[in-house]
Amino acid sequence: MNFTIYTVTELTRQVKDLIEEGFPQLWVEGEISNFVHHGSGHMYFSLKDEGAVLRAVFFRQYNSRLLFRPENGMQVLARGTLSVYEPSGQYQLVVSELRPSGIGALQIAFEQLKARLAAEGFFDEERKRPLPSFPEVVGVVTSPTGAAVRDIISVISRRCPPTEIVLCPVRVQGEGAAEEIAEGIRAFGLWGGADVLIVGRGGGSLEDLWAFNEEVVARAIYHSPVPVISAVGHQTDFTIADFVADLRAPTPSAAAEYAVPEAAELVLSLEDMLLRLIGVQRSILDTGVQRIDELERDISVKRLTLRLEQHQQDRRALVDRLKRATVSRLEAAKLDWARLRESLDALNPAAVLGRGFSIVRTPEGEVVSNSDQVSVGREVEVILSRGGLECRVETVHPEKKIKTIADLDDGVHRPRS
Amino acid sequence: MPKKKTENFEALCRRLEEIVQRLEDEQLPLEESIKLFTEGVTLASKARARLEEGEKTVQKLIRTIDQKFTLEELES
Numbered sequence: 001m002n003f004t005i006y007t008v009t010e011l012t013r014q015v016k017d018l019i020e021e022g023f024p025q026l027w028v029e030g031e032i033s034n035f036v037h038h039g040s041g042h043m044y045f046s047l048k049d050e051g052a053v054l055r056a057v058f059f060r061q062y063n064s065r066l067l068f069r070p071e072n073g074m075q076v077l078a079r080g081t082l083s084v085y086e087p088s089g090q091y092q093l094v095v096s097e098l099r100p101s102g103i104g105a106l107q108i109a110f111e112q113l114k115a116r117l118a119a120e121g122f123f124d125e126e127r128k129r130p131l132p133s134f135p136e137v138v139g140v141v142t143s144p145t146g147a148a149v150r151d152i153i154s155v156i157s158r159r160c161p162p163t164e165i166v167l168c169p170v171r172v173q174g175e176g177a178a179e180e181i182a183e184g185i186r187a188f189g190l191w192g193g194a195d196v197l198i199v200g201r202g203g204g205s206l207e208d209l210w211a212f213n214e215e216v217v218a219r220a221i222y223h224s225p226v227p228v229i230s231a232v233g234h235q236t237d238f239t240i241a242d243f244v245a246d247l248r249a250p251t252p253s254a255a256a257e258y259a260v261p262e263a264a265e266l267v268l269s270l271e272d273m274l275l276r277l278i279g280v281q282r283s284i285l286d287t288g289v290q291r292i293d294e295l296e297r298d299i300s301v302k303r304l305t306l307r308l309e310q311h312q313q314d315r316r317a318l319v320d321r322l323k324r325a326t327v328s329r330l331e332a333a334k335l336d337w338a339r340l341r342e343s344l345d346a347l348n349p350a351a352v353l354g355r356g357f358s359i360v361r362t363p364e365g366e367v368v369s370n371s372d373q374v375s376v377g378r379e380v381e382v383i384l385s386r387g388g389l390e391c392r393v394e395t396v397h398p399e400k401k402i403k404t405i406a407d408l409d410d411g412v413h414r415p416r417s
Numbered sequence: 418m419p420k421k422k423t424e425n426f427e428a429l430c431r432r433l434e435e436i437v438q439r440l441e442d443e444q445l446p447l448e449e450s451i452k453l454f455t456e457g458v459t460l461a462s463k464a465r466a467r468l469e470e471g472e473k474t475v476q477k478l479i480r481t482i483d484q485k486f487t488l489e490e491l492e493s
Contacts, residue, residue: 134426139478144491153475162426162470167491168478187478191486263468270468273433274461280440281454288447 009086016084019091023082028093029101030054032074043070047078047093055092056080062096067109070098077101106206110213113240117215122222123243129227131247131258132195134266137164138259139194139226141184144169148202148231148252155256160263166194171211172201178214185220185228197224198255199241200231212239221245231255353385371396429464433457 006014030047037043041060046053056078058070070076079097084090100108117123138156142148144167156165168184171177181199188194199221201209211217212232221228221244230245231252242248249255345351349359360368361381368374374393382389436457440450476488 132427134430136426157472161472162467164473165475166478166488167475184478187480187486191478193486267465267468270430270433270461270464273437274458276437277433277440277454277457277461280437281450284440284445284447284450 012084012086012089015091016086019082019084025079025081025096028054028078028080030076030078032070032076033072035070035072043095045070045072047076055090056095057092058095058098063098066098067106068100068112075101106210106213110240113213113215113218114243117218117240117244122218128246131227131229134160134261135163135195135259137166137194138256139188139197140165140167141170141181141188141197141199142167142201142252143172146172146202148172148200151251151253152198152231152256155253156260159257160260162263163260173204173208173211177211178216181211182214182216182220185217185224189223189225192225194226196259197226197228198231198249198252198259199228199245200249200252200255201233202252203234203237209233209237209239212241214240217241218244229255229258350385353383356385358385359383371398426464426467429460429467433460433464436460 028047030049033046033048033053035043035045041063043058043063044056045058046055048054077099078093078095080093080095082091083094085092121127140149140152142152149167153165156163166188168187170180170184172181185197185199188197199212199217201212209232212230218240221230221241227246228244229247229249230239230242231249231254232239232241235250238248247258249258353359359382361383362368362374363379363381366373368380374380374396376393376396378393380391380393382391436453439445440453440457445453475491477491479487479489481487
């Protein structure tokens, strides 16, 4: 009988070759158990089902691309190769790719990230900012080709022509797209010229939209100083970016409609405002005019009263003056009258007679002032101050007379004739 | 930082609202009301002018070598 006697090493070596050659790259489905994420970055776990257990190792350089966190109990699909680790005599699956089986890795990753960010407050309503009511500049982070950017530009141009559009062109799917999108959002934040951002892309599958589910994009939106409107895919697609954004739009066109107001409407409300302005000013002016009228009436009445009073005052003054004038005239008249009487008295023949003169009258009544008027033997009447005489002319002296001032004058100015 | 329009449209509208409100609610002296009215009309016409501005060209945000930003015309 010939037995081959192997050494342990030889046997193990042969088993290793057999296994490793017999099982090139394969997929295994099983449940994760005894999962350990070592400090070195390597993951160690077992895949099991009802009948057996398979040890597995997932090295760091492969597992870093994992979209989800493996947990005990998870059903997964693992891709890898079998290898025998001679020092321990163990065979294990060296995993190069791990996916949740059933639901899909992306879905699980989505749920996990969503839960984590929600816990950090990324989706809180309180932190969502209001959008500017009239953005001067809209920043857009999307692909430079495709319907999304065209729709956004067309809607904004139609709705509100004065608003400027600035695009930061990025890839919206594939390797590195998430980083580009995040970078675009950050760039707008640093530039500071945009009043609102639209971040998004057109429709696609979950894989196509995946960039907008990545953490780096969520963080960029969360930290963006400019409000963000997300517009990813179609109506029913919800990405992490949609939850973090200040506003979610179902489509890029809708995002543009949310972003800018309709200029035509604004013109109408401006006109409205102008009408209100004119209206209120008119009523203020009317009130003012009314007051002025009232004041004027007030003033007229006052003036009238004033004039009336003035008149009355003047009248009183005049009456006083009249009274005084009358009194003094009366006094003056009295004085005149007294003087007149005096003069009259002086001229009164009776007074003259009182002074010693007499009136000589002929019996006929003619007053004799000239010696020619009578002749010797004539009878004359002599009227004295008291009593009278009946006389007969004895002698007539034609030249005898009393000297008057005129005579004195004559004596001075005329030469003696 | 890019040059911002000196008359921000939102600010124009807010000030206009404020003026109309003040004129409607407060008992302002005539001179004051005329001053505000004049300002209001000016604001309204400025805002109107902004709204009637024509379509703008779309621009691209570029980061230059020295980490500054600039805008470029976008050819679509």
